[in-house]
Amino acid sequence: MVALFLCFTLIFATVASKTAPRPSTVDISYRHPHIYYHGRWDTSPGTWWAGSGFKLHIKNLHSLALNLGPFTTSPLAAVGVSLNYQDFVNFNVSAGANHIPILGSSFSSQSEANNVIRINVQGWQNNRINLNSITLNADSELLPYVPEELSFQFIGDSLSAGQFLPQGVDQAWPFLVGEHFKAEHRINAQPGAALSDIVSFGNVHGISYQFFRTEDTGFYYTTDHNFTTPWDFSRDRPAATHIIIHIGANDASQGVSNDEFITVYSDFLTRLRTIYPRQPIFVFTPWGWPNADGTIGQYYAGLYQIIVDKRTQGGDKNVFLVDTTGWVTFPDVFPDNQHPNVPGHAKIAGKFEEWLRVWGLKSHLNDLV
Numbered sequence: 001m002v003a004l005f006l007c008f009t010l011i012f013a014t015v016a017s018k019t020a021p022r023p024s025t026v027d028i029s030y031r032h033p034h035i036y037y038h039g040r041w042d043t044s045p046g047t048w049w050a051g052s053g054f055k056l057h058i059k060n061l062h063s064l065a066l067n068l069g070p071f072t073t074s075p076l077a078a079v080g081v082s083l084n085y086q087d088f089v090n091f092n093v094s095a096g097a098n099h100i101p102i103l104g105s106s107f108s109s110q111s112e113a114n115n116v117i118r119i120n121v122q123g124w125q126n127n128r129i130n131l132n133s134i135t136l137n138a139d140s141e142l143l144p145y146v147p148e149e150l151s152f153q154f155i156g157d158s159l160s161a162g163q164f165l166p167q168g169v170d171q172a173w174p175f176l177v178g179e180h181f182k183a184e185h186r187i188n189a190q191p192g193a194a195l196s197d198i199v200s201f202g203n204v205h206g207i208s209y210q211f212f213r214t215e216d217t218g219f220y221y222t223t224d225h226n227f228t229t230p231w232d233f234s235r236d237r238p239a240a241t242h243i244i245i246h247i248g249a250n251d252a253s254q255g256v257s258n259d260e261f262i263t264v265y266s267d268f269l270t271r272l273r274t275i276y277p278r279q280p281i282f283v284f285t286p287w288g289w290p291n292a293d294g295t296i297g298q299y300y301a302g303l304y305q306i307i308v309d310k311r312t313q314g315g316d317k318n319v320f321l322v323d324t325t326g327w328v329t330f331p332d333v334f335p336d337n338q339h340p341n342v343p344g345h346a347k348i349a350g351k352f353e354e355w356l357r358v359w360g361l362k363s364h365l366n367d368l369v
């Protein structure tokens, strides 16, 4: 048996030596300053929240592998990978070495060009990748990635997290809006979570607590990281230039009263202003739960206007109501759970992009630069 194994190994070695020599590679530590991290990363370093990831700018890239550590979701985490701003392609990765084989024929023709690789976790759960290092071909060069000036921060629940979508958050309206405007985008959206800091559909905290933590509420279901840590907002580079909030569905489901909701939302905005002193904040009204008979189940009707008016009356002129009434109808949702489907998310993204154009995003951008 041993002899047979040796023999087989020899044959394999002979065959292998006749093919092209194995290209030499270089390992880039997760500490390399040219890795541009976005979203929420703990110190391992590992991701939390759908949409967190990193970007690389690489000259002469031919091969790419991610070497992931033990805190990566087992058996796998779904990631989206985009090469040179093309569509995100879906990969499953696990602890250990993960070769990313997107660099096929379309790539080799541009092998002299500088390439931008963008990678993010797609799931609202099972979304932890623990980056140890990145393996590149040795004759590549890792260049600094220069982030965009425009930088969106989205805050929400399942309606923003891409729950039920095949590619998760990568197909959700916040992600699509960010891509449309070629912006940096961070998405903190937790399915089932209320804004109020209450237990809701498996979440031990609400968004008014969790947004300020590194971890999403999935922490509670892990055995290796069953705790949260404060998020250091100075790690968001560049700081968000626009804040978009769509929340309240789960507060309504949990019976949070109108008055309580106004209070918790107003307090949340006050706290956000300590991080984002002047940035425009966009408060979405609910588009509601579309029914097969054409009716829409609404919640907290009129309250979002009151919340925005309170800010305005208090002297904060940079909080805007986004009235999403009529944006989502029954064909735009999965019939069994009334969450937007893939075309539904694209439709919502289109509506909000148009809304931002009318609002004056372009001229606001010019002010930023």
Ligand SMILES: *[C@@H]1O[C@H](CO)[C@@H](O)[C@H](O)[C@H]1NC(C)=O
Residues within 6 Å of the ligand: 076, 078, 090, 091, 092
């Ligand atoms: C990732 O794994 C899931 C679960 O096994 C599977 O359904 C899906 O097709 C896989 N995706 C890819 C791109 O391999």
Ligand SMILES: *[C@@H]1O[C@H](CO)[C@@H](O)[C@H](O)[C@H]1NC(C)=O
Residues within 6 Å of the ligand: 220, 221, 222, 223, 226
């Ligand atoms: C996490 O800790 C809490 C107590 O703080 C416990 O109730 C829960 O079961 C723990 N989760 C796991 C997966 O062990």
